[in-house]
Amino acid sequence: MRETAMLEIRNLHVTVDDKPILRGLELEVHAGEVHAIMGPNGSGKSTLAHVLAGREGYVVTQGEVRYMGRDLLALAPEERAREGIFLAFQYPVEIPGVANIYLLKAALNAMRRHRGEAELDAVDFLALVKGKLRLMDMDETLLYRAVNEGFSGGEKKRNEILQMAVLEPRLAILDETDSGLDIDALKVVANGVNAMRGRERAMILVTHYQRLLDYIRPDRVHVLAQGRIALSGGPDLAQELERRGYAWVEAEARGQQAGAAGGQR
Amino acid sequence: MGKGSVQLDELISQEYRHGFYTPLDADAVPRGLSEDVIRLISAKKQEPAFMLEWRLKAFRHWLTMSEPHWATVHHPPIDYQDIVYYSAPRGKGDGPKSLAEVDPELLRTYEKLGVPLQERELLAGVAVDAVFDSVSVATTFKDKLASLGIVFCSFSEAVRDHPDLVQEYLGSVVPYTDNFFATLNSAVFSDGSFCYIPPGVRCPMELSTYFRINAKNTGQFERTLIIADRGAYVSYLEGCTAPMRDENQLHAAVVELIAREGAEIKYSTVQNWYPGDKEGKGGIYNFVTKRGDCREANSKISWTQVETGSAITWKYPSVILRGDNSVGEFHSVALTNHWQQADTGTKMIHLGRNTRSTILSKGISAGHGSNAYRGLVKVAKSAAGARNYTQCDSLLLGDRCAAHTFPYIEVKNPTARVEHEASTSRIGEDQLFYCQSRGISAEDAVSLIVSGFCKEVFKQLPMEFAVEAQKLLGVSLEGSIG
Numbered sequence: 001m002r003e004t005a006m007l008e009i010r011n012l013h014v015t016v017d018d019k020p021i022l023r024g025l026e027l028e029v030h031a032g033e034v035h036a037i038m039g040p041n042g043s044g045k046s047t048l049a050h051v052l053a054g055r056e057g058y059v060v061t062q063g064e065v066r067y068m069g070r071d072l073l074a075l076a077p078e079e080r081a082r083e084g085i086f087l088a089f090q091y092p093v094e095i096p097g098v099a100n101i102y103l104l105k106a107a108l109n110a111m112r113r114h115r116g117e118a119e120l121d122a123v124d125f126l127a128l129v130k131g132k133l134r135l136m137d138m139d140e141t142l143l144y145r146a147v148n149e150g151f152s153g154g155e156k157k158r159n160e161i162l163q164m165a166v167l168e169p170r171l172a173i174l175d176e177t178d179s180g181l182d183i184d185a186l187k188v189v190a191n192g193v194n195a196m197r198g199r200e201r202a203m204i205l206v207t208h209y210q211r212l213l214d215y216i217r218p219d220r221v222h223v224l225a226q227g228r229i230a231l232s233g234g235p236d237l238a239q240e241l242e243r244r245g246y247a248w249v250e251a252e253a254r255g256q257q258a259g260a261a262g263g264q265r
Numbered sequence: 266m267g268k269g270s271v272q273l274d275e276l277i278s279q280e281y282r283h284g285f286y287t288p289l290d291a292d293a294v295p296r297g298l299s300e301d302v303i304r305l306i307s308a309k310k311q312e313p314a315f316m317l318e319w320r321l322k323a324f325r326h327w328l329t330m331s332e333p334h335w336a337t338v339h340h341p342p343i344d345y346q347d348i349v350y351y352s353a354p355r356g357k358g359d360g361p362k363s364l365a366e367v368d369p370e371l372l373r374t375y376e377k378l379g380v381p382l383q384e385r386e387l388l389a390g391v392a393v394d395a396v397f398d399s400v401s402v403a404t405t406f407k408d409k410l411a412s413l414g415i416v417f418c419s420f421s422e423a424v425r426d427h428p429d430l431v432q433e434y435l436g437s438v439v440p441y442t443d444n445f446f447a448t449l450n451s452a453v454f455s456d457g458s459f460c461y462i463p464p465g466v467r468c469p470m471e472l473s474t475y476f477r478i479n480a481k482n483t484g485q486f487e488r489t490l491i492i493a494d495r496g497a498y499v500s501y502l503e504g505c506t507a508p509m510r511d512e513n514q515l516h517a518a519v520v521e522l523i524a525r526e527g528a529e530i531k532y533s534t535v536q537n538w539y540p541g542d543k544e545g546k547g548g549i550y551n552f553v554t555k556r557g558d559c560r561e562a563n564s565k566i567s568w569t570q571v572e573t574g575s576a577i578t579w580k581y582p583s584v585i586l587r588g589d590n591s592v593g594e595f596h597s598v599a600l601t602n603h604w605q606q607a608d609t610g611t612k613m614i615h616l617g618r619n620t621r622s623t624i625l626s627k628g629i630s631a632g633h634g635s636n637a638y639r640g641l642v643k644v645a646k647s648a649a650g651a652r653n654y655t656q657c658d659s660l661l662l663g664d665r666c667a668a669h670t671f672p673y674i675e676v677k678n679p680t681a682r683v684e685h686e687a688s689t690s691r692i693g694e695d696q697l698f699y700c701q702s703r704g705i706s707a708e709d710a711v712s713l714i715v716s717g718f719c720k721e722v723f724k725q726l727p728m729e730f731a732v733e734a735q736k737l738l739g740v741s742l743e744g745s746i747g
């Protein structure tokens with residue numbers, strides 16, 4: 001017997017601009033677990049991440065998502081964040097004129113207010129951030145630059161993990177955080193992520209590469225294809241995918257869908 | 266995507282927070298404008314003859330002029346005979362001698378506005394010359410300033426107590442023939458602020474005026490004159506609010522700045538006049554002439570403005586760079602929301618050698634707001650080595666607002682260098698979502714993004730007003746997101 005899942009996705013159908021992207025996706029993630037989601041380009045991995053974070057424009061036409069026993073889809077994006085969901089963006093956004101540290105502080109204090117905790121003052125906050133900066137092996141000057149503006153690809157990704165480390169989410173969704181990182185940076189990011197693994201926290205890693213999973217060993221690996229989880233397995237599945245590609249999974253998924261359409265299960 | 270603009274709309278459409286009306290017994294002259302009305306105003310203020318003469322010359326000239334229509338703003342015709350040109354809270358014909366004499370109702374109004382009128386609050390370093398409708402009700406810290414030889418008082422007092430200074434400088438930057446609204450102001454101006462900083466004196470505190478239009482149908486015509494004598498320095502802040510009204514009100518002010526050799530004047534405005542309601546009903550017509558004169562060498566004048574209010578804003582704080590090596594700056598944030606219209610910008614007139622000017626304009630349009638930047642950079646033949654840098658950025662919130670840029674450049678000296686950069690961007694749904702996904706509410710996200718956009722201008726404001734300006738932007742944008 002397991003406790004109820006932290007995240008429970010049932011029969012999720014999502015359209016973007018009237019185009020169906022997710023078509024009956026099922027996924028369960030429990031506290032303490034790390035799940036990897038792989039799958040071909042355009043299969044809907046980022047779509048799933050955005051739907052969970054509450055981005056508008058993604059229309060849920062069917063199904064439900066429960067998070068901590070609540071209807072996640074009923075919450076505004078900022079409410080989801082305050083309830084502990086964090087999305088590390090595949091393409092982090094630039095905000096000119098807004099200091100990185102200012103955004104971080106506003107974010108952390110918004111969460112603290114939500115939890116009924118006192119806001120951190122500038123001094124305490126700086127001490128906290130500096131500790132996390134070391135963990136991410138990041139230069140302090142990045143704190144005072146405008147959010148992601150002029151950051152290198154790798155700096156942007158590290159900055160996402162820095163935010164995660166500061167905000168300490170319950171459920172972290174990392175969308176291709178490994179893409180564009182050099183080997184050393186990949187290790188740093190992986191260390192940062194591993195340092196945050198814990199019994200209370202769950203993570204979903206969207207990735208294309210086995211490489212990341214060498215450093216962060218997932219509990220489960222899923223393949224997203226044809227708008228649903230076409231195949232799930234243990235860490236070995238990632239290796240198999242690396243060898244064989246996705247074509248066979250997609251073929252199986254198509255077969256399954258055809259079967260389902262014919263009324264069989 | 267569609268939902269994004271709906272959210273923006275709600276955030277933008279917040280209510281005006283300073284919209285209350287203080288019922289005071291007003292001492293007003295009859296509606297309309299004539300030589301008799303002008304004589305009456307002048308008499309009520311016990312003005313010397315030169316002042317009345319000047320007013321009458323302006324009035325006679327005004328009769329020959331017609332309203333300008335070149336700006337990208339639209340409004341129904343203004344009936345100048347339907348305006349009350351003078352209104353003073355009753356019993357204050359002469360202005361109160363101390364705070365104790367001020368109508369408590371009035372003080373409460375200021376309290377609601379958050380004006381730091383009380384002396385103890387002024388210890389924070391702000392001396393306020395508060396203009397309530399037409400008469401200055403309280404001027405604080407005058408004594409301390411007086412010990413440095415600084416004159417900071419209402420315009421009426423200056424006319425009475427320092428007629429020589431007034432006569433020497435009044436109209437020397439904005440002549441009474443200047444333009445329709447400035448000429449009207451010259452004829453009927455009721456009060457305003459006057460400031461003189463003697464040679465070599467650095468004014469030790471920010472000087473501030475808080476304007477507020479209260480009485481119904483009262484056009485407010487104040488006039489500000491600031492003189493920084495040789496080597497003097499002053500930083501001046503003007504803040505404005507007006508109560509909510511259905512009808513439109515006219516505000517035609519004139520500000521003249523004179524910087525003599527090596528002097529510096531920083532003039533900052535936070536303008537939050539009533540902008541009208543969501544349907545575009547009511548609101549202030551803000552037609553203002555502001556001009557600085559770098560009259561002698563090595564002087565500097567900088568204008569910083571944060572314009573979030575008024576139904577229509579029409580103003581071009583300008584600098585005449587007459588002295589060699591003089592410097593002019595213009596930093597502006599203009600926000601238009603709902604049906605607000607702003608046509609604002611600056612003129613930099615380079616006459617002296619090696620004169621420099623910088624223009625930084627940030628326009629934000631939301632709702633059906635329309636925002637135009639209109640800037641003139643003129644380099645005369647005499648201005649060898651003159652330099653100008655202009656940067657003009659527009660930010661659009663939603664898709665029903667508009668931004669226009671009209672740069673005019675006239676260069677008569679081949680050694681001059683003039684640069685102009687412009688950009689227009691839309692507030693990104695991706696930026697909003699990014700902030701929200703970090704737990705920041707949509708409203709806070711918009712004001713975060715907008716204040717990031719305005720950062721370089723806010724940096725120019727005195728610290729405490731930068732904070733106020735940032736809050737004001739947040740308030741003005743509230744409701745554009747749900």
Ligand SMILES: Nc1ncnc2c1ncn2[C@@H]1O[C@H](COP(=O)(O)OP(=O)(O)OP(=O)(O)O)[C@@H](O)[C@H]1O
Nearest residue numbers: 016017019021039040041042043044045046047048
């Ligand atoms: N706004 C949009 N309008 C139309 N189609 C969209 C829109 N956003 C996403 N899509 C489509 O949805 C599909 C899934 O996109 P998504 O970004 O989720 O894929 P992904 O699995 O993350 O791919 P990648 O591995 O390349 O990051 C793609 O075909 C994409 O083109």
Ligand SMILES: [Mg+2]
Nearest residue numbers: 045046047090
């Ligand atoms: Mg993706």
